[in-house]
Amino acid sequence: MDKKKRMTFIVNPISGTHNKEAILRLIDELLDHNKFDYEVRKTEYAGHASEIAARAAEEGVDTVVAIGGDGTINEIGRSLIHTSSCLGIIPCGSGNGLARHLHIPMDPKGAIHVLNDDLRKTIDYGIIDGHPFFCTCGVGFDAFVSLKFADSGRRGLLTYLENTLHESLNYRPETYEIENSAGTVHYKAFLIACANASQYGNNAYIAPHASLTDGMMDITVLEPFTVLDVPTLAFQLFNRMLDQNSRIKTMKDKCIIIHRTKEGVFHFDGDPQMGGKDLKVEIVHQGLNVIAPVRPKRIAPPPLNVLQHFTDFIERRPITATIADKHKQLLMLNQQILRRLSKK
Numbered sequence: 001m002d003k004k005k006r007m008t009f010i011v012n013p014i015s016g017t018h019n020k021e022a023i024l025r026l027i028d029e030l031l032d033h034n035k036f037d038y039e040v041r042k043t044e045y046a047g048h049a050s051e052i053a054a055r056a057a058e059e060g061v062d063t064v065v066a067i068g069g070d071g072t073i074n075e076i077g078r079s080l081i082h083t084s085s086c087l088g089i090i091p092c093g094s095g096n097g098l099a100r101h102l103h104i105p106m107d108p109k110g111a112i113h114v115l116n117d118d119l120r121k122t123i124d125y126g127i128i129d130g131h132p133f134f135c136t137c138g139v140g141f142d143a144f145v146s147l148k149f150a151d152s153g154r155r156g157l158l159t160y161l162e163n164t165l166h167e168s169l170n171y172r173p174e175t176y177e178i179e180n181s182a183g184t185v186h187y188k189a190f191l192i193a194c195a196n197a198s199q200y201g202n203n204a205y206i207a208p209h210a211s212l213t214d215g216m217m218d219i220t221v222l223e224p225f226t227v228l229d230v231p232t233l234a235f236q237l238f239n240r241m242l243d244q245n246s247r248i249k250t251m252k253d254k255c256i257i258i259h260r261t262k263e264g265v266f267h268f269d270g271d272p273q274m275g276g277k278d279l280k281v282e283i284v285h286q287g288l289n290v291i292a293p294v295r296p297k298r299i300a301p302p303p304l305n306v307l308q309h310f311t312d313f314i315e316r317r318p319i320t321a322t323i324a325d326k327h328k329q330l331l332m333l334n335q336q337i338l339r340r341l342s343k344k
């Protein structure tokens, strides 16, 4: 009989809102014990997942499974790049950008079945200023929000949306120079996102056409906008249409250097970091093995969850109308957002 494969589960107890003990019971119940021997490790501090994963890779563990969100995946992934060990994911974060891009089910049972199927592929990863990332990194407003989010003490989507809406009114766009393979371009921008995966998480598609396996990074520049643009931008963000907005500029490249007017924060996979004026961002082709389904078992329904939160926040029902009605609805949303934000 074939030797069993070794699996290490790394649980981040503080990520997202899932009950991790219930997930551990499901693993015991549903994981194919004829195929896998496993151990469970819990993180005790930020950075611990990297140490556990590095040790597991050295010991030749076949699969290291993140039970957490994109921050936990980042810590584990960076210890597994260019090793023969493979990353598995039971999504437990508040955004789960990489898992969603890979079509890993959000429910733990489905994710455990994906682990049992053990289908592997090799994906690209990015590096910003020496920090590996797997989903997105960037400067400007989203880096600023990631800093606020990290400081806020509460985690969750509503906190994020609240922070985002409030802060966006006060945030001042900065000027950037981007050095790419074609030359140098200048932008006044609200944010610059460099994407390996297509979304930030929560089906917010900042780079709708990004691929994890093309050896390229999708760069999205959001130029200054007014509060009147927010509903359209939000709608397009959650409906994979952001690149159609006139405030958005996109490019693909393997390596860019972002020149800022001053040092400041950037983020990688949602974690904030201080950096210098100049930031090199590059993509490394095929550096991380992951377990993922070949293709989604079903096409995901429109991301009403997030729209629900967004529209709850502004006291509106989600947008479910036909295209013809959407412009009218967006105009009404504009008015309600303005009214709601002016009360803050």
Ligand SMILES: Nc1ncnc2c1ncn2[C@@H]1O[C@H](COP(=O)(O)OP(=O)(O)OP(=O)(O)O)[C@@H](O)[C@H]1O
Residues within 6 Å of the ligand: 012, 013, 014, 015, 016, 017, 043, 044, 045, 046, 047, 048, 049, 068, 069, 070, 071, 072, 073, 075, 092, 093, 094, 095, 096, 097, 155, 201, 269, 270, 271
């Ligand atoms: N035991 C721990 N105590 C404190 N912080 C931890 C611990 N274990 C991990 N962390 C940190 O928690 C951070 C957040 O985790 P993670 O990103 O997985 O969850 P999330 O923010 O809820 O999900 P997502 O990134 O998908 O939104 C990680 O950056 C990690 O460094």
